[in-house]
Amino acid sequence: MKTIHARNLSQEKLEKAAFILKTVAHPLRLSIIDLLASEGPKSVNQIGEFLGCEQSLLSHHLANMKIKGLLKAEKKGVQVFYSLKETDLVKLLDCMENCNCNM
Template identity: 65%
Template sequence: MFIYLNMANELTTEKLEKAAYILKTVAHPLRLKVIELLGNTEKMSVGELCDVLACEQSLVSHHLNNMRLKGLLKAEKQGVQVFYSLKERELLGLLACIEKCNCNM
């Protein structure tokens, strides 16, 4: 099934490039789960994320730092802990699209 965009809703090259940048950044199951988790709460510490994701701190920190450097997350240091939050809550729309997708995978 093809969906045709009406010319008034045409995606600009700039929007498509930004979308590709974001999609490349989140193209990992752990990163998508981080977005989901941070969408359900204001902020979470690295330790809290590690516990929920059942992953090593070094792996989670690597993904969080990458997402922060690319502008998707905010990091706030409080003492020895770092708390992460979504910089743009619109990222949650990606998860909604994924949930609705009926791809035969």
């Protein structure tokens, strides 16, 4: 079955977009992306302080986004600092901020 795309987006691009959207589809994950985009690299403790979140829950979300290639982690001493690997995620946040889709 052939899929028709009105905007002529390739199947590959659609699948990548769906993968990214599934990965970030959680308020805490979107908050992490927003924080890292605006503040730069942060440790788990720093992110937890900014977002008021428990370290165990935060670590779970950070690890998931790192495994899926959206974040990168750099170890400095005993701390791990996270930053955006996919910097275009900021465009997704901008789109959501400007969206008036009955939200």
